[in-house]
Amino acid sequence: MAPKKRTTQPVSKTVPPASAPGSLFDTASDPAPRQPENTRAPRPFIGIQFKCCSTYGRIYRNHEANAYAGNCPRCGKRVNVPIRHGGGSARFFSAG
Numbered sequence: 001m002a003p004k005k006r007t008t009q010p011v012s013k014t015v016p017p018a019s020a021p022g023s024l025f026d027t028a029s030d031p032a033p034r035q036p037e038n039t040r041a042p043r044p045f046i047g048i049q050f051k052c053c054s055t056y057g058r059i060y061r062n063h064e065a066n067a068y069a070g071n072c073p074r075c076g077k078r079v080n081v082p083i084r085h086g087g088g089s090a091r092f093f094s095a096g
């Protein structure tokens with residue numbers, strides 16, 4: 001199992017130790033992982049290789065939730081990848 005590198009969380013609060021009666025350091029014993037993606041309903045996307053420009057990008061699901069649609073980040077060519085139910089779990093596509 002490969003160790004996942006967690007993204008470093010930005011320090012949002014700097015609390016002076018003098019005003020914190022030891023309670024802050026208890027968080028070290030709580031290993032519950034926080035997933036920043038769960039803060040809001042994420043919009044599904046897929047990684048895609050644009051053949052037209054040999055570049056990589058991501059496209060997002062459309063409103064109908066039946067396809068992923070987007071544009072090539074370089075030339076703006078529109079791509080459309082239909083979502084196939086039960087058609088495997090491929091997460092990487094190519095188009096263009």
Ligand SMILES: [Zn+2]
Binds near residue numbers: 052053072074076
């Ligand atoms: Zn392109």
